[in-house]
Amino acid sequence: MDAGLSEILVVGAGPVGAVCALALAQQDVAVRVLEAQPADARGDARTLALAHGARLILDRLGVWDRLTDVTPIAHIHISQRGALGVVRLSADELGVPALGYVLPYAQLAEALKDALREAGVAVEYAVAVDRIGAGADAATLATRDGRTLAAPLVVVADGGRGEGTPPPWFEADYKQTAVVCDVLSEQPHANRAYERFTPTGPVALLPRGERYALVWTAPHADAERIAALPDADFLAALYEHFGGRRGRFLEAGVRRTFPLRLTYTGSTAAGRVVRIGNAAQTLHPVAGQGFNLGLRDAWELAALCADGAPGARGDAAMLAAYVRGRRVDVLGGVGVTDFLARVFANDLAVLRHARGLGLMALEALPPLKTFVARRMMFGARG
Numbered sequence: 001m002d003a004g005l006s007e008i009l010v011v012g013a014g015p016v017g018a019v020c021a022l023a024l025a026q027q028d029v030a031v032r033v034l035e036a037q038p039a040d041a042r043g044d045a046r047t048l049a050l051a052h053g054a055r056l057i058l059d060r061l062g063v064w065d066r067l068t069d070v071t072p073i074a075h076i077h078i079s080q081r082g083a084l085g086v087v088r089l090s091a092d093e094l095g096v097p098a099l100g101y102v103l104p105y106a107q108l109a110e111a112l113k114d115a116l117r118e119a120g121v122a123v124e125y126a127v128a129v130d131r132i133g134a135g136a137d138a139a140t141l142a143t144r145d146g147r148t149l150a151a152p153l154v155v156v157a158d159g160g161r162g163e164g165t166p167p168p169w170f171e172a173d174y175k176q177t178a179v180v181c182d183v184l185s186e187q188p189h190a191n192r193a194y195e196r197f198t199p200t201g202p203v204a205l206l207p208r209g210e211r212y213a214l215v216w217t218a219p220h221a222d223a224e225r226i227a228a229l230p231d232a233d234f235l236a237a238l239y240e241h242f243g244g245r246r247g248r249f250l251e252a253g254v255r256r257t258f259p260l261r262l263t264y265t266g267s268t269a270a271g272r273v274v275r276i277g278n279a280a281q282t283l284h285p286v287a288g289q290g291f292n293l294g295l296r297d298a299w300e301l302a303a304l305c306a307d308g309a310p311g312a313r314g315d316a317a318m319l320a321a322y323v324r325g326r327r328v329d330v331l332g333g334v335g336v337t338d339f340l341a342r343v344f345a346n347d348l349a350v351l352r353h354a355r356g357l358g359l360m361a362l363e364a365l366p367p368l369k370t371f372v373a374r375r376m377m378f379g380a381r382g
């Protein structure tokens, strides 16, 4: 064993692992991060919509000011294709500076990497973790380069990609793929985001810079076909699918695809091993909840580690408190995204009308709308 037993080990320096390590370091808790990718790897092409609550956390970590390519969302327009019912949310109405913020995943990853370096957090890049072993007094992990490390707590933030990922407690295959790219529309976006439900899957347009970041979900084969269309055909297909609210679409960037499924490990935490972020729950991107939820996992876990006595870090009582504290928020995020992905992705007339009534009720009842919007921004505690 070659790690001091006081040091918490974090597996994965993706956004959730990095936030957890930074929050621990800020509270003087010793931490080391192991990341499979080399230090100069760039994050992938996805765009993230961060809720206002996520901004507050990144602010406190000193990361927010490092982000330069951020577009605030002032309004959100939610509708369903071919049926009645529209919900309009506005930041002014809710008394917040913005409903959310749109930024590239790669930019957030870079800013977090810089912040970790400046905070003096030990990050070992190009070190993949192979096996993680639970234990009563210490957890152990084996790296692919042949070392074994022990720690009072191992935080798994590997995005659910590690080899030792336990079988999910609950999973769903939406049989959908997200097509992601940026698009330029004829009319400027005026910081308005759109979430439009269609029988084949939701389509989101998020204001980003002068353009929109598009997340178009469709059944696997359709999505691959759509992504491969030449630009002019792709833009015409998007216009046909989304409708003419923003005028015609004029330009599209390179298309990337992400297959979508829900995996939920059941928030298990025992034997000094805890899973957070996508390693604990991978959600459908509808309503942009995944990273926001993972960020709150990281923040709450770091707070519990820092608040307790150093000897209690990672013990059974601390982990039980973590699981208890996160249950409602996590189940809420899993439930809402799963509900939206399933209930809106079909064309049954009875459901179409019920959805329309639901959207109209939300629009007509400001207190209910505020209740829902606050939970989207801040999690289950609103």
Ligand SMILES: Cc1cc2nc3c(=O)[nH]c(=O)nc-3n(C[C@H](O)[C@H](O)[C@H](O)COP(=O)(O)OP(=O)(O)OC[C@H]3O[C@@H](n4cnc5c(N)ncnc54)[C@H](O)[C@@H]3O)c2cc1C
Pocket: 011, 012, 013, 014, 015, 016, 017, 034, 035, 036, 037, 046, 047, 048, 049, 050, 127, 128, 129, 130, 157, 158, 159, 160, 161, 162, 163, 178, 180, 215, 258, 276, 277, 278, 279, 285, 287, 288, 289, 290, 291, 292, 293, 294
């Ligand atoms: C198309 C799309 C759009 C999305 N939009 C939004 C949105 O608008 N808002 C939102 O909140 N969320 C969104 N999400 C979800 C969001 O991207 C994820 O929730 C978030 O990236 C999870 O972060 P993470 O750090 O847990 O995992 P990851 O980002 O997957 O990072 C995991 C890290 O662990 C490392 N790793 C993996 N295996 C090992 C190993 N064995 N050893 C060491 N390191 C390892 C990886 O290299 C990586 O750096 C979207 C997802 C998709 C697919």
